[in-house]
Amino acid sequence: FDSPLSCSIPKRAIEAGLVSVDLIQIRDFATDKHHKVDDSPYGGGPGMLMKAGPVVASIRAAREKQPDTHVVMLTPSGTRFSQAKALQFTEKKAGITLLCGRYEGFDERICDYVDEQISMGDYVLSGGEPAALSVLDAVIRLLPGVLGSPESAVLDSFTADGLLDWPHYTRPVEFEGKSVPAVLLSGNHAKIEDWRKQQAQQRSNKERG
Numbered sequence: 001f002d003s004p005l006s007c008s009i010p011k012r013a014i015e016a017g018l019v020s021v022d023l024i025q026i027r028d029f030a031t032d033k034h035h036k037v038d039d040s041p042y043g044g045g046p047g048m049l050m051k052a053g054p055v056v057a058s059i060r061a062a063r064e065k066q067p068d069t070h071v072v073m074l075t076p077s078g079t080r081f082s083q084a085k086a087l088q089f090t091e092k093k094a095g096i097t098l099l100c101g102r103y104e105g106f107d108e109r110i111c112d113y114v115d116e117q118i119s120m121g122d123y124v125l126s127g128g129e130p131a132a133l134s135v136l137d138a139v140i141r142l143l144p145g146v147l148g149s150p151e152s153a154v155l156d157s158f159t160a161d162g163l164l165d166w167p168h169y170t171r172p173v174e175f176e177g178k179s180v181p182a183v184l185l186s187g188n189h190a191k192i193e194d195w196r197k198q199q200a201q202q203r204s205n206k207e208r209g
C-alpha cells in the first residue's frame, strides 16, 4: 500500500491531515504457530479460503480502534463500486475499513461481521488490495479540501448526470495531423457547453448504450 499512497493526491491529502490510513495485518490475528490465515474449502474444490477466526479478530481490532468504522469487504461477489458509492463513503465520518481477502475468497460466515460487500467489477483479482486502493483513491479525492479546485470533482464523469466524461484537449492545437475541435478554440462558452454535453451523451451511448 505504501507506494500508491506516497504519490500525488493521496500523498498530499495524507500529509495535509485530511485523511489517515492505518494498516491491520490479518496474519497478526492468526492463533496457530504458522500464522495460518487460509484453509481448504469444505466440500472440496480448488484454492484456499480466508479463515473466519483471524479475519473476524482483525475486524474486531479495527472496530476497537474506531468503534463506528464502516466495514467493507472487497469481493467479486459484492455490489459494483461506483462514483455514487465513493461519495457515500466520504460521509462515513468514523472512517471505513477495507477488508482484503486473498486466495479463492472468504469463509461465508465472515459476511455476518461486515457492513457491506463491494466489487470492483466482474473480474477476479488475486487479492482485494488493488480494489482497496481504488476505493481509497476514489474516496480521498472527493474529501473536502483535497482537490485544488472543488469543481474538478463535481465535473467528473458520473457525478452530475451519470454520463461519461466528454473529450478533453490541451496544447498543442495540432498533434500528428489531429486538431483540437474548433469549437473549443472559439471562446463561445455556450457553444462549448453544448458540444461537451452532446459528446458526453454520444460517448455514453457508444460505450455503455
Ligand code: ADE
Pocket: 074, 075, 076, 118, 119, 120, 121, 122, 123, 124, 125, 126, 127, 128, 131
Ligand atoms: N477481490 C478479488 N477480486 C475482486 C474484485 N473484482 N473486486 C473486489 N475485490 C476483489
